[in-house]
Amino acid sequence: MLLFQNSSHSIVTTPAEISDPNGLVLVGEVLVVTAYFLVAAILFYLALRRDDRERKVVLALFGVIALMGGAVHALNFWGSASGDMLLTLRLIFGVIALVGAFLLFRAIPAMMAIPSQWQLKKTNEDLRAQVEEKEKAQVALREAQQELEDRVLKRSAQAITATRELEREVESRKRAEKQLISKNYELVKKNADLDDFVYYASRDLKGPVLNVTGLVEAIREELPPGNQELNQLFARLDDSVSSIHRKLNNLAEVSRIQRPIAEEHLLMVSFALVLEQVKERLAEPLRLSNANLQADFSAAPEVYFSRDNLYSLLTNLLSNAIKYRDTQRPLQISLSSSLQDQYLVLRVQDNGMGMDLSQYGQHLFSMFRRFHDHVEGSGVGLYIIKRIMDNSRGKVEVQSVLGEGTTFLLYFVRHDQQTGTRI
Amino acid sequence: MRKLKGIMLIDDDDTNNFLNQRLLNRMEITDKIREFRNGKQAFDYLYNISAEHYDPSSPDYFKPSLILLDINMPVMNGFEFLSLFEKLNAGFRKDIVLALLSTSEHSQDTERAAASNIAYLTKPLTTQKMQDLLDAYFQEEGE
Incomplete structure (x- = not known):
């Protein structure tokens, strides 16, 4: 656009300018050419720095157009040789500029897609917010993880303590059992001793009791018969002695059956x-x-x-x-x-x-x-x-x-x- | 019934010996009864008789026809006495009847008595038990 205006303007004005150059026009032309070249340089620089290929080409193309614009001005100004060559150059530049316009047209959707600064900023902010959120979530996750680990550690510690306590319990139970067994053995032994004691005591008491029976009988025989009161006493004495005897026999029997055979x-x-x-x-x-x-x-x-x-x-x-x-x-x-x-x-x-x-x-x-x-x-x-x-x-x-x-x-x-x- | 030549009572219980001696005296079975307090005293006495280490004129020394033997005694008990007695001269032993007299009715004791082929009586000794013993062992001697 700028290029075409410039070029058409150049084409129209060139003969007059060439014939009548003055200082002010010169300065203006120099500034325009300089501006063209600067714009071209900036565009090339941008094309170099861009990392997406399509935009690189577009920018480079604009660079070339700007360069061509500059060149046309320069040629107009210094209008050296033949008008034929200048015309040919303008034609070539025009074609290239058309190609550039076509490419620009093709690039419209892509150019539209280029987010504006504000959009970028917002996106950036959104991203940052998302990142922050993610970081927060990560922190929370880490905390949760830590807590879980702590809990696991605590549980493990508890489990170990519990196991130790259990072991101690088992130990003490074992000890108690041992004591019980030895106490039981003692009891069995004491019981057997007691049975033995009762057995021998009842056996040894039998003799004296039998003697009493015999002595009572002897006294009865020595006494004159027919005394009612004495007979009653003797009857009771007999009962008592035979009761002692019977009880001793039972004791001996009960203790005897407890003894191992x-x-x-x-x-x-x-x-x-x-x-x-x-x-x-x-x-x-x-x-x-x-x-x-x-x-x-x-x-x-x-x-x-x-x-x-x-x-x-x-x-x-x-x-x-x-x-x-x-x-x-x-x-x-x-x-x-x-x-x-x-x-x-x-x-x-x-x-x-x-x-x-x-x-x-x-x-x-x-x-x-x-x-x-x-x-x-x-x-x-x-x-x-x-x-x-x-x-x-x-x-x-x-x-x-x-x-x-x-x-x-x-x-x-x-x-x-x-x-x-x-x- | 003819009287027995003599009876030995071997028991550590003095009262029991006294009662048994009284019973035997009243039954008038024999004129000679000697008491011993344990198996050893009794065996020493018997051994002297068997070896004829005694004064025949002394009324204290006589060969018994019946020995009543207690089982539980100090120094030497009834069964220990029995095993020593069985080592004495068979000829000397043959006209001596031995009877165990005990308070126990244990099969251990009764079986042992049966093994030695001797009588087993439970205390107290009664006229009936004594009479049964005489009937069983002295029938042929009487009359």
Whole structure:
């Protein structure tokens, strides 16, 4: 535009200028040419500094146009040689200027897209704000991360502390357990000592008590008979002494069954044989109660057991049957043995008074519990039965109907299935 | 029934010996009864008799036909006495009856007595128990 104005102006004015140059026009022309070259230089500089290729070309092209404008002016002014060459140059410049205009036209959208300073500033501000925001977010993120790390560290520390505490706890429990075991061992030992003490004490007291019995009898024999008052006293003395004797026997028995049984005292024991011995021992009460005793051990005639303990079991069972018989009918006691799974079962049934198990059942086998007072007893018989069966890993069951009778079932562990040592 | 030649009572319990001696005296089984407080005293006495280291004219020395032996005694107990007794001359022993007399009814004790083939009596000694013992061991001697 500027170029074309200039060039057309130049074309029109040139002959006159050439013919009539004066100083002022010269200065003006020089300034214009200088301005053209400066503009061209600036445009080239910009073209060099721009980093996008398309604008580089456009700027360079403007630079060339400015350069050409300058050159045309200069040529006009100094209007050296032929007018032909000048005309040719102007033509070339015109073509280049047209190309430049075309390229400029093409470049319109790109030029439109070049953001203005204000836009750039705003964008810049936006960007800066975004960056700031991002930084803030990053800081927040870092803080969160730090906090997380702190938390993890804290948790780890807590976990380690907890683990240590747990370890300490386990240690102290282990110590406590050890102490418990040793205390338990001590207790077992003390218990055994106590059983031993009771056993030997009751055994050693038996002699003197028997002596008292004998001495009372001797005094009675030495005294003249027929003294009513003395007889009464002697009767009471006899009762007291025999009560002491019976209690000592029970004590000895209770302590005896707690003592471990040596292996050599466990053997196959015949029910029938031990029953005979018990019948001898209880001959008097059996005779007095007029008991009818029936025994059938054909299914299992022998049991691997301590003979003393089987004797004790049968003695207690039979004397119980005699004690708690129903006086309204003749006493029937039937004994039998059988095999049942891993057990050998001894069954002792009577037709005595029976009892209400729902009322007494739970205390039936407790020591010193008695549910009748019409007969003499110490309340250890069933306790002894239970202890003996428990100690040999067997069990005892009782069935009873009030007014009809009682049945005891003793479950012995069968020896052929039991190879371990028996207690 | 013919009287026994003599009876030895071996028991550390003085009162028990006294009562047993009284019972035997009242039963008039023998004229000679000697008491010993433990197995050792009794064995020393028996050993002297068996070796004839005694004065036959002394009424204190006699060969017994029956020995009643307690089990639990100090110095030497009943079973220790028994094992020494069994080492004495068989000829000397053959007309002596030994019976254990104890408060316990332990199968340990009764089995041991049975193994030595001797009688086992539980205290207190009664006329009935004594009579049963005489019937069992002195039947052929009586009459």
